[in-house]
Structure formats: structure tokens, C-alpha cells
Amino acid sequence: MPFGSPSAPSVVWPQSFATVCQKVLPSELFCQIAADADAIAEAPNFWMPKAAILPGSRTVRTIGEQVIAQVYDHVLRSHLPCDWEGAEWWVQVYQPGKGLAFHFDKDEHMMAEQHVMVHPITSCILYLAGGSEDTRLGPTVIIDQQYDNEQGRAVPEHPARCALVYPLANQLCWFDGQLAHGVLDSPQDGLRVTMLINWWAARPQDTHRVTPADIVKVPPGDEPIMVDDLLESYGISVVGPNAVHVIAMEHQGYELYPMADENSLDGSYDRFKTAAAFVPAHMLASTGSDSEEGSEEFDPQPDQQAAEQLEVQD
Template identity: 30%
Template sequence: MAGAFLLEEMICPEEAESLRNFLSDCPLPVAPADALTASYWASPELPGNPVDELIGRLRRAPGLADLLPDSAGAEWWWQDTDNTDPPKVFHTDCNLVLPLGSDVALKSHPEWSSVMYLTDLGGATAIFHQNEVLAVWPRIGRYLLFPGAHLHCVLFPEEPPSGDRMTLLINWWTQKPHGCSPSPRIAEIAEIAPPATAPATAPASLVPPRRVLAMQREQSFEDHVEEWRAQRVPRELLSAKKDHVLAVSYLSAPPEDWWS
């Protein structure tokens, strides 16, 4: 479905809490002067923090290793929003570089974009590809992987969340993108936060990634385009949500740039 894969319980609640604590005090990445995006580049072989360690485990996980054979590594950053923040708008994940003397940015996309959910709160991640839409709601330990050039956004939640929506974003690249900051090491931020450690126990389940099966709709995407454009699940589709996932295949694809 939309080329996406979904894994459950990739981290336990204790590790999610450890990651939240680490990220809450982690310094933000800084982009160089010629880069328009900022992120960290992981060091899974020599992990210096809980995120590096997690990325190394993901890279070796059953099924994921088969999806990432040509990966040169991963960049990462995070989002932490509360009920006063608007959801992330429509976009594609990319690396943007502005060469010296040019007013045209060079854009490249990761091989895979992915989301690790660190809380159960907030709106769904929605991925759009041709006539397919996949919406995945937050669940601690849930890991969503999808092609890096796919349009996506965060939807408004059906009800105001009682706390923060926190996600760890991990993009897998076949070549290291320009401008990534070195992943911070615990020793470098020891004065900011105490070291966060992963739990001794393994995740509850490390199963191969599963593709999400789509519900076929005998209608056009345009029947729901206004609600999707408003970053809301079409009301008539809410009852079709199963296990906090909604996957829809329409009869026809939307017009180009329908979200703008």
C-alpha cells in the first residue's frame, strides 16, 4: 500500500521513554550555510547515543535488512508537538542544497523515509501515492517505512490530544546527503541531560515488515479531496479504520498538486 511497510512493537515503552528523555534535551542539528535542511547523521557502528543504537538495531532487524541492502546510513531528527501546534503540512522528505552563486536549490530524496512513534497521541501520518492513501496513527513502538519521495503530512487528530505527539524521523540514504551534522555523543551533552540507556530486554516482537492491504473504494479521490486537503480523514472513512490504520485505494488518482 503506497509502497509502505509497517512494523509493531519495535521498541518497548521503557525504551520509548528513554528516547523521549534524550531527545527532549538533545541540541538541535545545525545546517551549514549552503544547506536548507538540518539533521543528524547516525553512527550505528559506533553508537554515541540511544538513537544511533536504535538505528543500528533497525538496520539489522529481520526484513528491514532486506529492504536496506544499499543503504549508506541514516539521517535523523525529531518532532515534538502539543495540541496548540498545527500538524505538519504536505511535503516530501528531501535534502536541499543551495550552491554558491545559485538561486536554485538542488533537491534529492532518501531511499526510504520512516517514522518511529514515541507516544500514542496525536494525528495520523498520511501518505499519498497515485490513487492510494495510507493513514497510520501513533502507537508507541510502531515503525512506519515508506518510499522517500512520497507526499505525506500529519492529519489533525479526531480529538484534542492529552499530551505531546513525539516522533523520531529516520531517513535511509544510498549516499550520505550534504550538510548533516555528526550525531551527538552522550559525552558531548552530559551537562545537558543524564545518559539515556536502552532497556536490557528485547522488543516484544521483531517480525518481518508487513505491507498494508488497501480497502478498495468505488469512488474517485476527488470525492474526498477537500477533506484530505484540510488534513482530515474523510468522515465516511473513519469507520473503516482498523487497528489504527486506514488504507484506501480509489478508482482514480487525484489531479497534480491537488494539496496546494
């Protein structure tokens, strides 16, 4: 259902933004899909129809389909509405340190033919590689922005909330398929591989839902603040034995600003786990919205394109 129509479902903050569930696959199945990831990543997107997924009529043909059956049985079964038709899926292997521009998952055909954006009910990310004890790969960022077909643009223009989900091997993240999302570049060189499962409607064990109590708020102020520093001020670590994997963030008056690349931050890029800062909106406004240049007050060169434009592609 396109956002903007009267009966569009509302997205509940923060519950619909990200729920993560760890140790989703039995380890043998996890190793098999992780080993096949490179090969599958070369293939186009796959489709598994509902009848093949439902336990009563199940027919599983590949390891990927076995994963989908497992994800359905143990996680999504109780979260999908009745009227779903199947699951689209693919695998993504990232260049070291590279992320993915912000975008909406959508039906490409509907977009090309009818110029409307139709989203999956639920988008799922299964992390097939996840860094180590002391490194974190670029998080998936799910932002409080939807596409309004009537206005032909993403709204709100300046979202003030997002969820950061850090990769962890065998962790599944699912979120409302209408929401804009992307992957931050990372100062950490590690293999980032994900399997994406989009479902075109009871909480399982080991499930962590972002709750209002978990929301990290950017305090009012006039200075940019690195995501890492903000988390540290909350006593949150994304590495080590008490690492947190999903964080809901409220950033009223600030924009989330991805760092462009290793040239950012005067050579200290490698020190960071998360390549983004929250920057006061007025600092960004002073650069002009079409500018390719960074703000004078804020030295690191931001990835202007990723920060300001939502790519209408997947």
C-alpha cells in the same frame, strides 16, 4: 534517483507506501528515547554513517544511535539496497492538535545548489507517543505523488491513493522516500512526538504491510465523506482493542481534504478522530485552484494550502 528519469524505480502500490512494525524497541530503550525527545527536538538533524551502523564495525554514541542500530538490525536491514551511506535523523514534537504541511523529504543542499530534488531511499517514522485506547492523534498521510525534476512539479496533480498511518507508541512506519507526505491536524489533544530516520535500499515479525486486500475505496458519489465515516462503513476502527494503524485508500474522483482547525465542522470537530474528508473533485474545481475560500457546497473550511500545495521543504 530523481523521478522522471528513465531508470527511476517505480513505487509499488500499496507496498512501498507504508509498512508498519509494532513494538520495535525494547521497552527500556523506548522509554529512554521518549524521555530524551524534548531535548533532542531542539537540536539540528544528525547523521549516522553506515560503518557506525553495520554490526561488524558498529560504534553507538547516543540513545538516538542505539535506536537506529536497533531499527536497522530488526527491521530495515533486509529492506535497504547495498548502496546506502548512512541515516539522517531528528525528533519532532508537535504543538497539540497541529500537523505538518505536505512535503517531500529531500537533500536540502542539492535543492539549494542544483535545484534538483534528491530523496532518501527510505523514510522512517518512529512514533514516540501515540494517544490512548480511545483517542488517535493526527495520522501521517503518505500520498501517491512524486516530484518530477524535469517538469519541476509534483505528479500526478490529483493523486487518487494514499496511506494513513496512525501514531502508536513504539510503532515504526517506513515508506518509499520519494513519496509526498504530511501530518493531518487532529481534533484530539495529545502529545505527538516522532523520531524520523531517513536512509540515504524478508519481512520481520510483527510487520504489517498494506496489501491490496486492505485497500479502502471511496465509493462513487457526489457527496463529501469524512474519513472517519468511510472507515466506519468498512467496519474499521482506529480506536479500541481492534484499532487499525495503517490503511491504504483509493479515492478516484475525490481529493483528500484536510480540515483546517477547530473552527471547521460547525463545532463538531472534536467528535472526529481524523481531521480530513474525501471531497468530490468537481466541488473543489468550482472554487478555483488559488482560492483561499472553501467550496460553497462544502461548509467546513478546508486547509486549502495543505491540500493543494506541496511544500518543497522539510
